Amino acid sequence: MAETLEDIAAHMVAKDKGILAADESTGTITKRFDAIGIESTADSRRDYREMLFRSDEAMRNYVSGVILYDETIRQSAADGTPLVDLIKATGAIPGIKVDTGAKPLAAQPGEKITEGLDGLRERLAEYHSLGARFAKWRAVIDIGPGRPSHTCISANAHALGRYAALCQEAGIVPIVEPEVMMDGPDADHDIDTTYDVTERALKTVFQELYFARVRLEGMVLKPNMIVPGSNSKVKATPSEVAEKTVRLLKNCVPTAVPGIAFLSGGQSNENATEHLCLINQLGPLPWAVTYSYGRALQSAALETWGGKPENVAAAQRALLHRARMNSLAAGGTWTADAEKQAA
Ligand code: 13P
Secondary structure (H helix, E strand, C coil): CCCCHHHHHHHHCCCCCEEEECCCCHHHHHHHHHHCCCCCCHHHHHHHHHHHHCCHHHHHHHEEEEEECHHHHCCECCCCCEHHHHHHHCCCEEEEECCCCEEECCCCCCCEEECCCCCHHHHHHHHHHCCCCEEEEEEEECCECCECCHHHHHHHHHHHHHHHHHHHHCCCEEEEEEEECCCCCCCCCCHHHHHHHHHHHHHHHHHHHHHCCCCHHHCEECCCCCCCCCCCCCCCCHHHHHHHHHHHHHHHCCCCCCEEEECCCCCCHHHHHHHHHHHHHCCCCCCEEEEEECHHHHHHHHHHHCCCHHHHHHHHHHHHHHHHHHHHHHCCCCCHHHHHCCC
């Protein structure tokens, strides 16, 4: 397998493929399981992830890498095969979420700072030995009255810089994820507010990456798209989202960055796909532009699975369908007709 940072990053954003974000913390996956009445245990979480990683057609054709959570990278399938080996057998690269979560930022009401730098060098060395070749760190930037503060943006950007430098030292490609939230306690902001806040966030992040001596050729950016807040009264058309997202990225992301892999952030499955397609249709773009979706890849599969072994094949078909649609979108060739075809 490719081993330089540049090779790993290129593999992560390879043509027609994207990243499966399956790194929900135990708290987050438990919420998703609770919502559909599945008991969350180490075994049920393993069974669910095993179902995803054994979706052979989806994994081989449309998934370049999988982001795992600490529990999952250590788990084995029911037959004893390490889950990491299942992933590698499909040609996808195992990755790992290394932040320890977004915690309240002192003296900045409603804002968060992502933690996890202490001991990170040692944890990265262990994750590398467990097979991880890329990592993820997510900063959370909320929009509301007086938010985001300068402190929130600069503290989170600084942490991303320190995280990314430590990753590269360990031979691990950092996914740099500053997520400007589309939902949250207020979330009635319009699309231009998202544009302005994301611009401030990305400009600050790339300055901090420079100060931290991060090699841009060996990273992947995971940004939000430029969409209105989920409670905004003014909706945006898909083409407006695509145009504003591309304009912003061209203004903020150096061309040395090999790839951009979007988060879905609470968009519907179809919106996340259509937006990605329209963004790619505005190319040629100076970076590979693809998906690193969690909910927008998994939610149909999770609901179909429902915790029942007899539903595994149908759930895998649901994942295959979303993965294929997003792959078409990454190539700019998705259509509403393709969407309607049964998985
Ligand atoms: P969503 O696509 O569900 O936003 O998750 C992606 C992710 O990894 C968030 O950190």
